[in-house]
Amino acid sequence: MPAEARALAERDKIRINPNATSIESLKNMDVGEKFSLAEDLCKKEDKDEKLENVRNRVEKWLDNLIKNIQSEYNLNYLKSARLAKKQIKQNLNIRLILENFLIKL
Numbered sequence: 001m002p003a004e005a006r007a008l009a010e011r012d013k014i015r016i017n018p019n020a021t022s023i024e025s026l027k028n029m030d031v032g033e034k035f036s037l038a039e040d041l042c043k044k045e046d047k048d049e050k051l052e053n054v055r056n057r058v059e060k061w062l063d064n065l066i067k068n069i070q071s072e073y074n075l076n077y078l079k080s081a082r083l084a085k086k087q088i089k090q091n092l093n094i095r096l097i098l099e100n101f102l103i104k105l
Contacts, residue, residue, distance in 0.1 A: 023077050035102075037098075038095050038098035041057065041095075042054055042058065062081055066085070080104060080105075084100075
């Protein structure tokens, strides 16, 4: 995981697989691992955490993933990741968006 992504994860307390920002590591996960990743990314750290904080955390994770995809030059995955980010900005169900995105990999 790039140092910048690790710093974001630590700062935002994201409990993710350290390799979960590469398409290859995501593709190699089984469905249960993908659902767990989506759950961890969308989980509120405490009952007072606002949905906006969760949305921002997921968008940052997707931004890091998009950067990694761009370096791999994989346009199909890039389009899918950008669509997921767009849907999150439209206030759709964040976890459902992530699960759908991850399963399609």
